[in-house]
Amino acid sequence: MTEEQARRALADCRERIDSVDRRILALLNERTRIVEEIGRIKQERSLPIYEPKREDEVFRNVTENNGGPLSAEAVKRVFERIIDEMRVVQRQKMERDS
Amino acid sequence: MTEEQARRALADCRERIDSVDRRILALLNERTRIVEEIGRIKQERSLPIYEPKREDEVFRNVTENNGGPLSAEAVKRVFERIIDEMRVVQRQKMERDS
Numbered sequence: 001m002t003e004e005q006a007r008r009a010l011a012d013c014r015e016r017i018d019s020v021d022r023r024i025l026a027l028l029n030e031r032t033r034i035v036e037e038i039g040r041i042k043q044e045r046s047l048p049i050y051e052p053k054r055e056d057e058v059f060r061n062v063t064e065n066n067g068g069p070l071s072a073e074a075v076k077r078v079f080e081r082i083i084d085e086m087r088v089v090q091r092q093k094m095e096r097d098s
Numbered sequence: 099m100t101e102e103q104a105r106r107a108l109a110d111c112r113e114r115i116d117s118v119d120r121r122i123l124a125l126l127n128e129r130t131r132i133v134e135e136i137g138r139i140k141q142e143r144s145l146p147i148y149e150p151k152r153e154d155e156v157f158r159n160v161t162e163n164n165g166g167p168l169s170a171e172a173v174k175r176v177f178e179r180i181i182d183e184m185r186v187v188q189r190q191k192m193e194r195d196s
Contacts, residue, residue: 024180029164030118054112074187078183085176
């Protein structure tokens with residue numbers, strides 16, 4: 001591979017990553033909107049926000065469906081961060097509404 | 099909303115979240131494969147793995163394209179975790195290959 005070929009191949013990879021990232025971003029926001037919907041239902045029925053059993057289900061769903069190359073541990077750490085951020089959104093929403 | 103209606107609405111939201119999560123998972127693995135491709139190109143041409151300027155580009159791409167409801171800070175934190183995990187993959191790959 002010449003230097004010019006490498007430069008072009010890297011540029012192509014980066015464009016593909018940026019496109020994947022924008023699709024991940026859209027799904028993260030879609031997920032947030034569903035979490036907000038759950039928040040509204042729970043608030044109306046005075047149900048608890050935090051349900052550890054449901055979190056286990058979320059982790060199981062992604063680790064069982066993981067074909068790699070990311071390891072199960074890496075997938076779990078990414079989804080822990082995602083769930084954490086959703087909790088921040090729910091807390092802020094409840095503070096605004098109260 | 100009756101209790102039964104709330105129960106059904108929550109179950110529906112959770113199914114939608116599980117489906118969104120599986121799509122995020124597929125994209126995370128697609129991103130990892132592209133990062134592995136970048137690793138191979140860089141190794142062949144002896145280029146540095148870590149490029150802070152490129153990381154800034156990645157954050158700019160997602161924060162500039164973020165329509166919410168997730169905040170820019172939340173998006174940045176999720177992508178920091180994703181980039182961290184990709185770095186682990188690259189390090190492990192280089193250790194295997196060396």
